[in-house]
Amino acid sequence: MSSLSYGLLAAPLFSSFFFLPAVALPSRPVSRQAPAFTRTGCFIDGPNRTLDGGFKGDDGMTIELCAEHCSSFKYFGVEYGRECYCDNEPPAPSLIAPDTECSFSCAGDASQKCGAGLRLDVYVNDGYTPPSPPADPGAPFLGCFVDAPGRVLPDRITSADDMTAAKCAANCAGYKYFGTQWSRECYCGNTAPTEAAAASECNMACSGDGNEICGAGMRLSVYGPASTTTPPDDEHINPDSVDDFFYDGCYTDSVARRVLSGHSIASPQMSIELCAATCANYNVFGVEYGIECYCGMELDASSVESPESDCKMECAGSASQICGDASRLIVYKKDTEGTPEPPTNPEEVGAFKYQSCWTDAVGTRALSAKDERSTDMTIERCAAFCDGYAFFGVEYAGECYCGTELLGGEPSAVTDCNMLCSGNPSQWCGGPNRLNLYAVNPVSPSSSVPVVPATTTSDIPSANVPSTTIGPTATTVVPETSTITPPPELTTVTSCTTSVVSGLPSCYQSLPPPCAAMSTSMAQPSANMLRDMCSGALNPLPPMIATCIPTIYVFQAPPVYSCLQSKVCAFSTACATNTYTVGEEPTPTPPANAAVPNGGFESGTTAGWTFSSPGVPFEVQGVANERAHTGARSFRALFQNTAQRYSVMEHDAPVEPGAKYTFSVWVSHDNPLHTWCSMWVGVTPSAGTYASASLLFRDLAAGAWHQLKFDLTAAASFVNIKVAFSCSAYGGPVEYEGYNALYFDDFELIGKL
Structure with missing residues (x-):
């Protein structure tokens, strides 16, 4: 087409799920002096942002600077040494983290602490007063x-x-x-x-x-109402090409899994040209939500082309251009014939040898001896910085980590290390929570500990070394053709089996420490506070915790905590140590797959599943015989495409406390246009982060089966699987009305190492 033209149409933005990348944005004007503030603690942050009302990035960041920027908000937090976030709602108690995890010095004052990666030092503005509507912005305030x-x-x-x-x-x-x-x-x-x-x-x-x-x-x-009611005639035109990039279309994106996962920025000056310049070293770029820019070497396979009418938000820095929409990218690509060779990393640099892409985590760094962050990071720079250590790794384009040993992590797909080095775009420098890992000695593919170097000649016992025996009358010489056979290299493996012996039908591996502390620090907490602290998850509430919480909202805490504490598992552990030849040691056995009773609905009924409808329920819910992912049946929810429906289904399944699982479910749909259908799945209780995932059915091809899955660590001898699904027809033309159907099949909990 000769040009990309749009009329600006209605667009669901889902702004509460918007994730602003960590980049420097101009400070917005504030009309108040920064008030006094009080620190509330260290909290976990995440892709959906714990404090998401405002943002500022600054290489001179201090607590006072963030307080001033967020002076019109009740709460503010500092993160990653240089980032500032604002909000009017406090972080959930379940997100509290040890103060030691907020360990980064503030970029503008090394004597202050400014959180860490995905860790917020949170403060409350003591003198906060809420904002109010202006007196007369051009029309009366309706409410x-x-x-x-x-x-x-x-x-x-x-x-x-x-x-x-x-x-x-x-x-x-x-x-x-x-x-x-x-x-x-x-x-x-x-x-x-x-x-x-x-x-x-x-x-x-x-x-x-x-x-x-x-x-x-x-x-x-x-x-409103305003006196003038003649809307302007708007038309937006995007260039067919910019620099080396050519327009390719409007594509789907996802907050949970970005389809362009290289470098990214957000800017109030965003335009097609600014994003093209930002992504000059990549093969693809996309603009989204008016202010966001994403780069990558290629679009993730999960992204599908969407109607151009789905991309309709103006670019913040160029009102004549369109910059995508919520979860919708305007995509430009380079001509494949003119693209440079893909980035490569040296196999060796100094004493270090490349190992693999390796998982990392903010709370438990795989390499923790020394680190630095730089805007001109390269493999060689990090190797020199970590000289004398056993390992180094580059991460998130500009981060370098050193270590004498690997403290965690495991090999990851090479495509997960997808960010170019900030100082050399021909090299890869990891990705979000992913390291390009180098080591002096090789790393075992099955564990996080270095492999012992091969046995050298000097290590061979003397009985196996050729020798000359001198006797009183003769000399015996071992023939030169003798073969020297070194002994096999051995390794020692300790295996332990843990069993629950408490006798409780359902029990918890452990309870969060704040739950115990709360019973002595609060006499009459609310049920919501108890739920947040003791479940470690806001919603849904695990059934075993629900049995301990009275229906009234005011109660004495100790009896409730005692109830929970009585359901903590007792364990019996048996360990055995054996020696094996390296390479022949047995592979660790993952926990047995947890049975989800009637997870494929092959019983022909919904037995074992419970249903509730917080909103208007779906018209038909039950077992379907006409479509299945495997077997002969699946679960179907059917409704008329003229209203809004919302239902919840849930099921308990027995698991092994402390064991790791992958949750999986297959989904399909038959939905006409102008319909918004979505689903959310949560599995509780789980150790560490809350285990959940969600999707929009409009992002999935109709008629096909799609898998939704995520990992979790069981925190009890049971899990509760809860699925919330909804559909809303938001006023499309009559010709789009009809029946919509959602299908679920093969709920599974698969044991993993």
């Missing part, structure tokens, strides 16, 4: 209203880091109503919203004025 996936104000959607009601009014000139949302978003329309929300639910300050209210997640601060 706080509920938004919907189809958007109640569906036109001229834009976002900006200096958003105010007046700026939104100017953007919506000619429309009868306008509204601000999520601090920085603006929506226009000619029909007033009808579902009012409590005023307190619109509690986010505008990104352009900290004293002014700008809605919240799926909550609009609405103004």
Whole structure:
């Protein structure tokens, strides 16, 4: 096509799931002096951001600088030495981490601590006062209203880091109503919203004025009616090519799994040209959500081309261009014939030899002796920095880690190390939580410990060495053709088997420490507080914990904690040590696969599964015979594409406490256009991070089966599998009405090492 043209249409943004990459953004104006603040602790952060109301990156970051930037928010947090995040809601108690994990010095003051990778030092602004609507931004203030996936104000959607009601009014000139949302978003329309929300639910300050209210997640601060109601005629044109890149189309993306996973930035000056320059060393780039830019060598196979009408948000730095949408990328690619050779890493650098792409984690670094971060990182720079150590690894384009031993991790797919070195774009420098690992000695493919070097001649026992025996009358010489056979290299393996012996039908491996501390520090906590601290997961509540929590919201804590403590497992462990020839040692046996009763619905019924409907339930739910992933049957949820439906199904399954599993389920659908269907799966209780995943069915091809899976570590002798699924027809044309169907099959818990 000669040009890429759009009329700006309605777009569901799902702004509450937006992940802002860690890049330097200009500080938004604030009209208040930074108030006094109090530290609340170290907390876990993640892709969906624990504090997601505002962001600032600065190489001079200090606690005071972040407090000033977030002065219009109740809470703020510092992370990764140079990042600042704001919000009006506190982190969940279940996300609390040891203070030792917030270990990075602040970039602007080495005497202060500014979190770490995915760890936040969180503070509360002691003098916080909530923002309020402006007096007269061009139309009367109507109030706080509920938004919907189809958007109640569906036109001229834009976002900006200096958003105010007046700026939104100017953007919506000619429309009868306008509204601000999520601090920085603006929506226009000619029909007033009808579902009012409590005023307190619109509690986010505008990104352009900290004293002014700008809605919240799926909550609009609405103004109108305006006197002029003639909408402008908008047309947006993107270039066919820019630099070495050519337009390729609108494609799906996912917050959980980015389809372009190399370098990324977010900027209020975002344009097609800025993203092309940022990704000059990559083969593909994409712009998304108005301000985001992602780079990669190729699109992930999970991404599929989407209608161009799905990409409709204006670029923040160029209103004449379109920069994708929520989970939708405008993609440009280089001509494959003109692309340079793919990046390669040296097999050897100094005394180090390349091993593999290796998993890493913020809380338990695989290499922890020494580290540095640099904007000109290369393999050679990191090798020189780690000279004298046994290992080094490069990560996330600009990070270097050294170690005398590997403290964790395992080999990972080479495609997981997908970020170019910040100082040499012809080399790979790991990825998010992935190291390009080098070692002086080889690393065993089956463990995280170095392999003992091969036995040398000097290590061979003297009985096997050729020798000359001198006797009183003769000399015997071993023939030169004798073969010297060194003894086999041996390794010692200790294997342990752990059994639950408590006698409880269901028990926990352990309870979070805050749960025990709470029983002495709080006399009458709320049920919600107890749930958060003692389950380690907000939702769903594991059944064994639910039995200990009274239905009333005020109670004495010690009896409840005692109830939970009584259900902690007791273990019996038996270990055996054996010696094997290297290479012949037995492979560790993973835990047995956990049976999910009736996980494939081959019984012909839904026996064992329980169902609830927090919203309007699906019209038909039950076993289907016309489609299955394996076997003859699957579970089907069917509804008429004219309304909204929401249902929950759940099932308990026995597992081995402390064992690792992969949860898997296969899903399919038959959904017409103009329908939003989604599903969410959670497995509790699990050790460490909360085990869950979600997907939008519109991102999946209809009629085919797709697998959703994730890993977890069982924290009890049972798990509760909960599936929430919903569909909403948001006012499409009559010709799109019809029956929609969702299918689930083969729920499995697969044991893994």
